[in-house]
Amino acid sequence: MVFNLIDIVNGIFSMIFVICSVLIGVKIILKYRPTNNPTFVYMGLTWIGLTSPWWGSTIGFVIGLFNDGQGISLSAYLLITITLLPVFILFYLKAITDLLWRQAQGVLIITYGIVGALFMIAYIYFSLVAPEVVGGLENPVDIRYNTFASYYLMLIILTFLIGGVFFGKASLKSKNASVRFQGKLLIIAFCSFSIGAFLDASIKLNVIGLLITRGILISSALEFYTGFILPTFLQKRFLE
Template structure:
C-alpha cells in the first residue's frame, strides 16, 4: 500500500494511464496489486460463505449461498472492469458489480421480503 501511494505521488503514470474518462490502462504493478487485493477479499469471503452454508439454520444457510454468489460475481466483475478496455465489456462488468452489491445486501442483511420469497415456511 505504501509503495502504491509512493508511485502515485512520484509519477501517476506508473500506476496507470487514462485512455478516456472511463477507461484506464493499468501497469503490471497495479494489476498484480489489484489481483492480490481481490484474492484477499475472495478467499476469506468464500471460506466465510461455506461456513454459513454448513449451518443448520435455513436463514444462515441462505445467507451463505447469497454471499458465495456475491463474492464470486464481485471478483468476476472487478476482473472484467480492470482487465478488458472495451466499453461494452465495461458496461457488462459494472452491471455484474451492481448485481453483486445487491447480493451482498441480501446475504448480510437478509431482508424479510427475501426470506419470504426464497425460504419455504412449513409453519
C-alpha cells in the same frame, strides 16, 4: 473534449455501483447497533473500500460533466482510487479470521499489513512523482494500471474471493435455514464481484461489455447486502 457514448456509460455505471455500495456498506455497518457484532462494521467498511477502484471514474465523470469532458489529473485519479485499499483489506481479514481462522489471524494481518504498507508507500510516491509508472488514463473515466498496482489488485481480488467462499461455506453448515440461504447469497456475491472486477481491470470493454460487467458488479453489491441483511420479502419468498 466531450464525453463519447462509452465514457458516459462507464461514468454512469461506475457512479451507480459506487453509490449503491456505499449505501449498502453504511447499512451493514449500522447493523452493529442492534447486534453489537463488530463483523458488520468490518464487512461494511470492506465493501465500501472494495469500490475504491471506481471512485476516480465516478469523480472524474462528475467533474467532466461540468468541465467540457475534462476530468481530473492522473495523479489525482490514482490517489483517489486504491490508495487506502490496503487498509480496507485488513478490515476484511479481521472479520474473516475472527470467524474462521482465529489461530492464523496474527500472521495473516501482519503479512498483509506489511505488504500493504509497502504498496501504499510506493503507490503514493509514484502517483505524485511519476504517475505514468502506476498507470495511465485512457479517458477521463477509465484507467489502466501498470506493474505492481495490477499485481496488488489481483492479490486483493483473490483474497476477497477465497476468504469469501470459505466464509459462505461455513454458513451453509448452519442448522438455521435463513443462515444457510444467506451463505449461498454471500458465495454468489463474492464470486460476482471477483468476476466483474477481473473483467473490468483486465479487458478493454465496449459498451455492451461495460453494461454486462457493471451489471455483475452492481448485482454483487445487492447480493452482498442480502447475504448480511436478509430482507423479509426474500425470507417469505424462498424460506416459507
